[in-house]
Amino acid sequence: MAGTLTVHAEGEEKVQTTNPAQSGGGESRSGMHNPKVAGSSPAPATTKTMRKRGLCDLNDPDRPNLIARLPGEGKAPPLLLYGHVDVVTTENQPWQQPPFEGKLIDGYVWGRGALDMKGGVAMMVAAFLRANAEGLRPPGDILLAIVSDEEAGGDFGAKFLVEEHAELFKGIKYAIGEFGGFTLTIGGKRFYPIMISEKQVCWMKATVRGLGGHGSMPEKGGASAKLARLLKALDENDLPIHVTPPAKMMVDAMASALGGPQSLILGQLANPALTDFVLKTLGSRGRTFYPLFRNTVSPTILHGSSKINVIPSEISVELDGRLLPGQTPDDMLHELRAIVGDDVQLDLIQFDPGPAEPDMSLFNKLADVLKESDPEGIPIPLLLSGVTDGRFFSQIGIQTYGYLPMTLPEDFNFSQIIHAADERVPAAAIEFGAQVIYKALRRFG
Ligand SMILES: [Zn+2]
Numbered sequence: 001m002a003g004t005l006t007v008h009a010e011g012e013e014k015v016q017t018t019n020p021a022q023s024g025g026g027e028s029r030s031g032m033h034n035p036k037v038a039g040s041s042p043a044p045a046t047t048k049t050m051r052k053r054g055l056c057d058l059n060d061p062d063r064p065n066l067i068a069r070l071p072g073e074g075k076a077p078p079l080l081l082y083g084h085v086d087v088v089t090t091e092n093q094p095w096q097q098p099p100f101e102g103k104l105i106d107g108y109v110w111g112r113g114a115l116d117m118k119g120g121v122a123m124m125v126a127a128f129l130r131a132n133a134e135g136l137r138p139p140g141d142i143l144l145a146i147v148s149d150e151e152a153g154g155d156f157g158a159k160f161l162v163e164e165h166a167e168l169f170k171g172i173k174y175a176i177g178e179f180g181g182f183t184l185t186i187g188g189k190r191f192y193p194i195m196i197s198e199k200q201v202c203w204m205k206a207t208v209r210g211l212g213g214h215g216s217m218p219e220k221g222g223a224s225a226k227l228a229r230l231l232k233a234l235d236e237n238d239l240p241i242h243v244t245p246p247a248k249m250m251v252d253a254m255a256s257a258l259g260g261p262q263s264l265i266l267g268q269l270a271n272p273a274l275t276d277f278v279l280k281t282l283g284s285r286g287r288t289f290y291p292l293f294r295n296t297v298s299p300t301i302l303h304g305s306s307k308i309n310v311i312p313s314e315i316s317v318e319l320d321g322r323l324l325p326g327q328t329p330d331d332m333l334h335e336l337r338a339i340v341g342d343d344v345q346l347d348l349i350q351f352d353p354g355p356a357e358p359d360m361s362l363f364n365k366l367a368d369v370l371k372e373s374d375p376e377g378i379p380i381p382l383l384l385s386g387v388t389d390g391r392f393f394s395q396i397g398i399q400t401y402g403y404l405p406m407t408l409p410e411d412f413n414f415s416q417i418i419h420a421a422d423e424r425v426p427a428a429a430i431e432f433g434a435q436v437i438y439k440a441l442r443r444f445g
Contacts, residue, residue, distance in 0.1 A: 072137060
């Protein structure tokens with residue numbers, strides 16, 4: 001099992017599926033139609049068949065999605081396992097090992113996607129194939145979906161499947177997806193955060209205007225001065241605190257496991273009157289919790305003059321806004337207006353709604369399976385500050401649990417290694433995750 005799985009993980013990372021493509025890459029290369037990598041049973045669809053079945057957007061047949069179903073006993077709703085095979089760029093990153101060779105060195109598989117998330121896909125595929133090989137009849141059907149395009153918005157992947165092929169997911173209430181299950185050591189305790197909810201994308205544009213003109217004739221108080229005031233206001237002010245149910249569940253679970261003074265401090269994060277005080281007390285750790293208690297805005301792209309000698313009469317800045325679960329773009333615009341004043345035009349560019357309240361029905365079972373495999377581990381609910389394909393599946397009523405169980409060394413900083421140089425994963429962690437997911441497949445009903 002270990003040998004086969006390592007081959008899967010190494011094989012996957014050898015494939016260039018950078019998104020956006022660096023050299024004409026596409027997820028069709030990831031082995032989702034290659035029996036040697038994806039396993040020979042149940043029969044993986046070929047790209048041609050997938051095209052016939054309409055599982056890839058016909059505008060780009062190199063961006064397919066694979067769906068496989070293992071029939072269950074029909075005693076529980078089907079369970080969805082899904083993962084993406086595209087990865088982010090490696091450009092301008094100083095890698096110690098080549099990012100697309102999937103080398104196994106001292107027990108680690110090195111390569112882009114090791115953590116996000118070809119390693120996770122290897123776990124899911126291994127668990128699924130094992131269930132099939134052993135003739136397992138799980139409580140309900142298991143649907144495995146290997147998707148394209150997560151890293152660039154899901155247009156060819158989960159979004160496409162949900163919008164064009166919702167019928168494939170009929171009856172599914174719960175899914176296992178990415179971002180959760182990796183260990184996080186705090187106060188000597190080993191936590192396994194299981195993602196139960198995520199924030200929502202709320203991208204906006206702020207525009208300021210003033211007199212334009214020739215660069216040789218300076219303009220005081222113009223658009224660039226207003227931009228400076230806008231950016232300063234965003235830097236110096238925080239949006240208001242909101243304590244949402246998933247954030248409260250997360251800190252309560254951590255606090256009760258930690259005990260002692262740490263527990264008292266962490267527990268107060270969910271007290272809106274003290275949240276900011278506790279965030280400051282936590283120092284650099286507070287940075288992790290900051291976005292879990294408020295909507296946030298990060299200015300990212302500036303559009304000003306295109307000529308050095310032309311003073312722009314209009315400057316805009318794109319704002320990467322993220323909403324807490326249950327909050328709306330109107331809430332965000334209202335909160336932002338109070339900070340930036342009336343002289344700034346605010347426009348919503350994109351809103352990807354997510355689920356308002358998590359459905360925790362499957363959480364305890366997933367947590368129990370994890371605890372059996374690592375008795376010292378403490379599974380806790382996780383609210384993710386970023387987003388996953390879970391937001392698309394939530395639109396058809398599916399609750400995702402981010403559950404890729406990986407026991408990592410204490411000094412291994414998961415969140416600093418994903419999307420960065422030297423992405424790697426202990427092969428044993430992938431093996432562990434495959435075992436835990438397999439156990440969950442037997443018992444999810
Ligand atoms: Zn990912």
